[in-house]
Amino acid sequence: MRQIRGEAVSSLFEKRVWGLIKPAPLCKYFSGPEPAQPDRGLTPAELGAFQDESVREVVLRTYQNSPFYREKMDLAGVAPESFSGLADLGKLPFTTKDELRGKPWALLACAKKDVALIMVSTGTTGGEEIYVPSTWKDYYLHELAPGYPNLVPVGSGDICLNALPYEMSSAGLAFHKVFMDGCLSTVIPAGKGGAYSTPEKTVKMMRDLQPTVVITTPSWAVTLAEAAAAVSFDPAGLPLKLMWLTGEGCSPAFRQRVEKMWGATANFYYGSLECGGVGIECHEHFGYHICGAHVFVEIVEPETGEVLEPGEIGEIVVTCLLRYDTPIIRYRTRDLGYIDPDPCRCGVTLPRLFLRGRVVDEVVVRGISFSPYYLEEFLMRLEEVGNWYQFVNPAGAQHLTVRAELAPGVTPGPELADKLASKLEYGIGIPCEFELVPKIPRSTGKTVRVVRE
């Protein structure tokens, strides 16, 4: 087994940690031509060669060090010595959320004492917790090593307001790490919904510190903008060059509302606790560029597990390329999507991932399933409707009930409810009913858009 990669990584990692070299130093790790940046500098062939080599190394090392994966590979009849790389990836067994539930140490391919951080799933999919431990090396290497300077154009001098939750899970901490350690920018750890993290306090920090970058969830972006409006502070006056939205999905129409409130472009970021960053949107807002320098993404048929071709919709399966001590191999995310390998107008050559939601979140009316974001798109185009709503969707629903706040200054009434219902029905083609309410309860956790009462 070659040791070069491991040694090169740890020595570069140490240099990075001590600030001796510039951000994205581990681009050298790809031994590609300069500038070796995976989102533009590496050719698809060079990136493919790196992924191939990386998968081989992760599999070999995992087999040697992880009882959990070794047993799985033995059962599947995969011998790591004859594992050729990406071409053989489909022979490896999947890793599922259920296999990890309630087993905090299942992923370890290292000594327990080397674990530096343990994060836990936020539990939105139910069941026992999933714990994701990381060693120092994995934690920094996995997402920081490659750097995606064209997709994450943040650097020294930028002030990044991080309004994601910092507790338990990875969201806030992961971006804190990327912005502070990876991009060498200034981070404001505003948090979201924590003990000290009120919208009012965050607005005060915005006003005083004038961030140039904001990252938060779509619904918290609205919460903060409303808190700002309450003290006559206009976020569109901030020197923002970019916003990132993550943690929740939303429709294009909702995103446009956020962009208008903040006076900035809002790009989405797709990732998870288990896999870290998986995809980053560019300004084209047309798919997530897959973070191919630290994850390899497959799309599989959810029932049979068969690997699908580009353009075919299936379950997103992720293999982490730079997690050696707590490897993630062929992890079934339960998210649906497809891959488009065609070039993007932005110039970034990384293939794009298009998300198609989760089956569990769907709204079912008259036996037909709808993505809540599809419905939200039509709802948010109605300018009388405010930014807060719920789809009330009991089992066997024969029409769509929308419980919604109105936009400021709009007067409620039965006539308006009927008018909105018929406009929405015209858009989505199913009968609708509006329940206009003064206030939808705000959540400091994930915003609930579909209720089954």
Ligand SMILES: [Zn+2]
């Ligand atoms: Zn692009």
